[in-house]
Amino acid sequence: DAVCDAIIDRGEAVTMTALASNRTAQISDAAMRRLVDQSRRVAGLRAPLTRHPRLNQDLAQELYQWVGQALRQSIGERFRIDDARLNAAVQQSAAVAVGTPEWRAAPTSRLAENRERAEMERRLVDKLQAAGQLRPGLLVRALREQRFELFEQALAALGGFSDAQVRQAVRAPTAEALYLACIAVGVDKAVFASLLVEVRKLTGGLPGDGGWTATPMNAHSAARAFRQMMQNPAIV
Numbered sequence: 001d002a003v004c005d006a007i008i009d010r011g012e013a014v015t016m017t018a019l020a021s022n023r024t025a026q027i028s029d030a031a032m033r034r035l036v037d038q039s040r041r042v043a044g045l046r047a048p049l050t051r052h053p054r055l056n057q058d059l060a061q062e063l064y065q066w067v068g069q070a071l072r073q074s075i076g077e078r079f080r081i082d083d084a085r086l087n088a089a090v091q092q093s094a095a096v097a098v099g100t101p102e103w104r105a106a107p108t109s110r111l112a113e114n115r116e117r118a119e120m121e122r123r124l125v126d127k128l129q130a131a132g133q134l135r136p137g138l139l140v141r142a143l144r145e146q147r148f149e150l151f152e153q154a155l156a157a158l159g160g161f162s163d164a165q166v167r168q169a170v171r172a173p174t175a176e177a178l179y180l181a182c183i184a185v186g187v188d189k190a191v192f193a194s195l196l197v198e199v200r201k202l203t204g205g206l207p208g209d210g211g212w213t214a215t216p217m218n219a220h221s222a223a224r225a226f227r228q229m230m231q232n233p234a235i236v
Contacts, residue, residue, distance in 0.1 A: 143198035174210035184223035
């Protein structure tokens, strides 16, 4: 245990990955939790941890939040993932990312103003969609004009996603869900990086910086992967 703790204390990716890959190493529950925490930062830890015999239900639930689709499937084959608990963790992580202990209610006047603006943007999106003029380029334009409600409304309409799904993707601990949604509606992979920068400017840094991979895929595959990830969206 002392050796494991010393390796984790040093925080070197290569040695921690070697430790996680050694299934016969005497790793305590506390050390496993530390390795799972480190896997937020060190992507190489994730695959060996999903296969490690010391991974338990609680740690699997935590690890599930920031691994990619393939590793999520691997975890799902070993453990039952609690969607309600996962959604709560997503909201908590998002709150931490914006520097608040929890989502706070806005003043009534601001809520009314936000609702009015959101409804106005919804009408614009509906009008463009009815005219066959709703295009992915509107997403970039909306962000540049700092019209975040328009961005969310347009993304939902273009992909046939629910408002809750889009909100959860924006507020997630990683950008994976937002990436899938954008690819699904025709945003080029090369454009997404700059789009993500603009999103984070308007959201206080969300989605989070947790590890994810911009996996090449077509729009259909991205839409399917996004919907699988959002089967039980949090209402935020």
